Amino acid sequence: MSNSRAQIILKASGIGKQVTTGTTELTILSDVSFEVRAGETVAIVGVSGSGKSTLLGLLAGLDTPSAGSVGINGHDLYALDEDGRAALRGRMVGFVFQSFQLLPAMTALENVMLPLELAGAAEAAAPSRAMLARVGLGERLHHYPKQLSGGEQQRVAIARAFVTRPKLLFADEPTGNLDAATGGQVIDLLFELNRESGTTLLLVTHDEAITGRCDRVLHLSAGRLQA
């Protein structure tokens, strides 16, 4: 499904990340550069500690890199301040986390409504209900996360990610906390929705069943992209 004429939606240039622990400086990422075109599905793989999740966080503007830049849809992410990055995320980016990251004090519906409410959408409830119905949770709108199974929680998280119709969706080990069968259903759902909405999908995973379904796979090793 790769489309070489499609516009570049994500561009990473020379990303580096160092952290200092005590007196030692630890390099997590070093000179990572790549581009992702609109509509592509890209998997980032690598052994544990290779820097996958850090890279994903930097691509989404959740942390600041020590070097390099990230462009999303032509905007230089790190030229923006934190609020600017948050606004950009609100407009263009969706997230699915390994540990779901649903707010425990909110119902499924309220969790899905949250990004719309934050973006100041005039109507948050109706699209959220529709999206929850789409992921098969139309009957569980008013349940709290603790009343849902792991797979159901991840489906709520997926509904939350897609409800704003993001151009770019980041997923960090989306099946990492789920059993194989449930994980498979969640991945099916993720790719279905991705196709329906034409979103660009960038995910970090260990799961070969997922990498096999992606247009492209980036291998990360010791903080560097392998050719």
Add this chain to the structure above:
Amino acid sequence: MKVAQEIRLAWRLLARDWRAGEITLIAAAIMIAVAAVTTVGFFTDRVQRVLELEANRLLGADLVISDSRPLDPELRREASRRGLAATEILRFPSMVMLRDRAVLAEVKAVSPGYPLRGELRIAERLFGPDRVAGTIPGPGTVWVDERLHTSLDIAAEDRVGLGNSRFAVGAVVTHEPGVELGFLSGAPRVVLNAHDLAATGLVQPGSRVRYRLHIAGDSEAVEAYRAWAQPRLRSGIRIEGVRDARPEVRSALERAEKYLNLAALTSVLLAAVAIALAARRYLQRHLDGCALMRCLGASQAVIVRLYAVHFTVLGVLAAAAGTAIGVGAQAVLVLWLGRVVTVTLPPASLAPALHGAAVGWLLLLGFALPPLVSLAQVPTLRVLRREFGVPGSPGLFAYALGMAVIAAMILWRAQELRLGLTVLGWFVAAMAIACALTWLLLRAVGTLRARGVSWRFGVANLRRRTGATILQVVALALGIMALLTLTLIRDDLLRTWRESLPRDAPNRFIINIQPDQAAAVGRFLAERGTAAPELFPMVRGRLVEIGGRSVTADDYTDERARRLITREFNLSWATRLQADNRIVAGTWWERAPGRADQFSVERGLAETLGIGMGDALKFDIAGTAVTATVTSLRSVDWDSFNVNFFVVAPPGLLEGYPATYVTSFHLPGGRVEVLNALVKAFPNIVLIDVAQVLSQVQRMMDHAALAVQFVFLFTIAAGLVVLYAAVASTQDERLYQATIMRTLGASRVQIRRAHLAEFGLTGAAAGFVAAAGASGLAYYIAHGFLRLAYAPDPAVWLIGIAGGALGVAAAGTLGTRRVLETAPLKVLRALG
């Protein structure tokens, strides 16, 4: 795991928690609790003893034993054996002669050491500057007071006659301790060296001599001595401390004690809340670790034991630190009080430190253990499903142990079961009302469907966690209430208390005014610029029957009751209830006029003698029996220094009996000439000087007020810790929520506004509840506790609500500022 291994592991957990700052709050809460309790303990212990010592200066001793016969020398020897200071004094009336004049005076024969407490001040010449005597008159010399000096017109070389001896007049007594009502109090005085007494030949069998043994020393030793002496004294021998002698002083001391105990209780309650909140937060932050330990094979029992050791060590360390702070604080206090208190402070006893540590430790057990037990019960599945095992609001039942500790504290502090239970009942009721009020406020706020996602999010956040919000609001309200009560209302209360004894309170009493002189005495005083005094009729009678049953001293074991029953009562009659009296049972006759055979009895007297409403009291008045029914009980502000009576009748019952009149008035200092003129114009009246008692009570009030303010500093600290703990208790959750919001694209402004809305509403609700609580508490303290008229300031509401909203919003946004400054990824990893 072996015991030693477990202890080592527990120690490592503690060290790790300490380094990570996980137990700072809980340790601070315990430390402040212990420091507060310890300091308050030292205060109620040492300062109370100072107040009593000061009060004893009035009596001239800590304890006085007196009799009309010579006292058993064993009494004095025992006092010396116990390391107490003791000195004997003889008092008797005698004529003092000079040339052709003779004046009846009260002679006081003193021995070295007199006075044991307070000061004897003398001047070289009449109206000359005075100084502390520091000694007693030398042999062959007497000291006389100003009135005797004036009456006899003594010149420099004159020698006055006393019985068979003649004495040089060495000095003029301007001030002496040992004010005692009743015994020739109005007569001029002579102070004589006891060494010269035998030569005068004045003390013979049958003379009206009062033998007094003055005792002073360490208060515990004095109490022990009193306990030793009491059963050895035959009936008729009086033994009294200042509390027995002066109802005004007793009343003032008891109020001071009540105030201090109240401060102590408030600190303890606040500390308990702080510990509970801090422990709850600790629990929330350690669920993962515990789940992991269980996952790795630790049984519930092992986890309970690990944390029990962990918290025992924490409790011991924090309590030790708190005790150290308490000891330091009371040392500061000693320095500070040393400047205003003129007596030496008694040494600190170990007891308050032990009490403080024990209380802190019990609070930790009672309020930190329940969450810790639930920590052990965390489901192992939590390692996979974080939403498992999130504790709900802990129920009141979980804190039963803590509540029991608090209840025990209250009962112990109140030292009176009924008062303790009342306070406890009020506390529980107030908490329930506060919860209900918060719930209603949350419902009301929920209907405010307003614009803006931030506001809506903030409001929704509050309602979504109703239980936790109620807990937080009530905790915040407790903290704010303490601050409101201690800052705004305290000043009002202290002022009201001090104003209850105005600077121009009566300092002189006149008794024995004949009925035909009453009007003239009133006119005399009014003409000389004192406020027109109110004169009260007085009839003396002995109480012989209560409820148809004859009573004697043998019917009572209580010393005060035995003394009261053998004395004649001063009965009076009145139409109106005096301003400083309050009806506590029954009705005053003005409201229900009718029969004349009624009595209104002072409550304390009724309790001491076992007199109840409806009892018929029979008095023997000059050989005639007068019987009437008790139709009301009154509380009396004895420390108002107005004339007051234990038993009052309506007009019509007592008028036929021989009465005299009594009054009290304020004489400004230095106007002795008024007294001399008064005594000259009305030679039969007896003047009683209570100026010393009055200034002593005023000084005691001032000191007590200072002490109370110092104690309240700790209460304020405890209140601030509660506020901080309450805000911090939900901080992690807010951080997490805010991070998710940022990940989903929320701007800082949106998050800040949401926090402002949420914290502001929480603070306003807490302020509202706190203002209600503070007003109620102040009303209760004033009316129920201190018996003062007091109207709460309406500004409390404004300051409570606005201050609560602003303060909590500021503290809350400050506390969650971190989320706006830290990269979301870090917070997600740390909390997620």
